[in-house]
Amino acid sequence: MNSGALLVNAAIPLVVLAVAWLTPSLTSPTLPFGVRIPAARADAPVIAEQRKRYRWLVGMAGGALVALNVGLSATTHLVRPGVVPVLILAVFLAAFSRTRVAIAAAKRDEDWYRGLSQGVVTDTSLRTDPEPFPWLWSIPALLIVAGTVMTALVLYPSVPDRLAVHFNASGIPDHFATKSVGSVFFPVFVQAGVTATILVLAWFSFRARPELDPARPADSARRHRRFSVRAVISLLVLAACVDLSMLAGAWPIWHAGQKLSPVLVMLPILVGLALVVGVALRTGQGGSRLPAADGGVPEENTGVVRRDDDRYWRGAGSLYVNRADPALLVQKRSGFGWTFNFGNPRALLLLALIVGLPLALPLIVR
Template sequence: MNSADVSVNVLMPAVLAALAWWLPSLTGPTLPFGVRSPDARSDAPEIVEQRRRYRWRIAVSGSVLIAVGVLVSSVFRFDIPGAIPLLTIAACQAAYSRARVAVMAVKRREDWYGGLRQGVVADTALRSDPERFPWMWAVPALLICTGTAVLGVLRYPSLPDRVPVHFTGSGGADRFAARSISTAFFPVFAQAALTVLLLALTWLSFRARADLDPARPAESARRHRRFSVRTAISLLLLAAFTDLSLLAGAWGTWHPDQRVSPALVLLPVLAGLVVVIGIAVRTGQGGSRLPEQDGAVAEENTGMVRRDDDQYWRVLGSVYVNRADPALLVPKRFGIGWTVNLGNPRGVALLLGLTLVPALLPLLLH
């Protein structure tokens, strides 16, 4: 059984299914399947039932696709790179869609927000006295990038006239190109672009607007601070792990006479994802899973609930479009992290940049 096939067809679907199974627990209690709801409805029987059904569907579809991945990798040996992970994502999305539609229907039928005081709250201290960005955690990624560049400079004079630029699932080279700065140093350029991109996104998300609870604004602000720091650290570590994967790929390019196991390329990325998921499980979106800090003064409930803002979330609650909102990034409705405000022109420009950079990078090989 090829290690690369196992990583792509078995390990990746397992990680994706496990993450999807956990997502309802990572999201705050007022956003079941991306539907805004009052605190009093967080344990409503309909929501509990949809969580149960969602997880059952994820468990069944994930198990089936992992079994298919094992058969594909070890018995039939079909060459369908990425198909099993994509099918896993599609199955998870279908389970989420069914649960969301069901919760939304109950919310409308029972008028969950009828008679409630809705509000939005902001903590100006998050701007005037923000948490310090954890720059030291970016050092590992920067050192790996620098080390890879130095190795490339030392190795370049002894490279053959033609260097490998593509590899099979077993680690052997199957496509070559003339030696040049762009072909020999492509892994270094990829490292630099990815590291800069992740650093920029991490910094932007670190400064993104907090989704505070108007019922207990001070408590939720404290949780947001801890959440933003921990999430930034996890993303910076992911950058380092991904750079390690690119370093392993660079070694294959610079030593065409040596076969580099695809597992050495894939495992660092998977390890980085495990770190991100592990920290996400402990913190929850916006810090929803974090306990209140010891010694913190108990805050009296104001009686207000978060504003019902479902109207600004399109495409099953995954796309945010609000032209009146100046925010560039906003917290996701389901899962961990942030998403772009497509109602903000700067957000559209950011999304285009995120799409174009990976698309243009391979042009260096031509």
């Protein structure tokens, strides 16, 4: 296997491992491993102990998988691309679920919410005077798609009658198709689909219901505004990076005999993912890592804690199911960004449309 393919085989599992290891740092202190707790319990010894065990397990098991993947990729072709990242995800889910169960058990056994006043709060100004959607940040992705369209139009007459549409890990063509509008413009269709999907998700996420802290509602509303803008901008930049990768992958398709460079294809995506992770670490889920009052005096604590709503989160605390909630998307309880309300039929329809688009794209080249 050449050095470019080896680099890609190592980079993707490392990114997955880094995100898994950093996940506990992204969420609010009152949501350790997706378990809702009172702020007064954020420093409970069981949480620190379980976080340490989680990171040790993910780091050791994930690191061993990455090392094994690099070693086998350098000497054999036994490991197929994508297998090791999936195995790392499996380790992450198992470790996360185990840690979540342990913290939830401590919360239940010690009755952490006993005697506390629970509540929810809203800020109508987030609806009447919302932050403007950062449309300007979508321009780079749209320009790249437009540039790819123009390039495909110019090169179409010179594209060979039989063109490569798939490459192996070393960049060698291994699947071909007859020249047609569908096969030549397939990268453009993928770009347009990815860009449209991210734009739609970004817009719905930007308008998603905020998760405000009833203890300091005004401070958390300010955090939510900055979080939403930064998170959506990072998504729009990621869309441009994905489009650049698609353009790099399209070039050898349009030029017969050229090898695909795995490094050139993966580098923009890796840069985009690094930006998203950087924004997540600096901002925190829901703005939890941002200063509350922009350097001013923090809001006085009302004494009310967030409602214990663990019953609406299923699986490993990653699936939100609440039929009484009209929200399409809500903030994740682990990681960074938003997730669907699987109890809302409209949200399920939106998810079906998003999932169905990439599944339908391969039919274009047939």
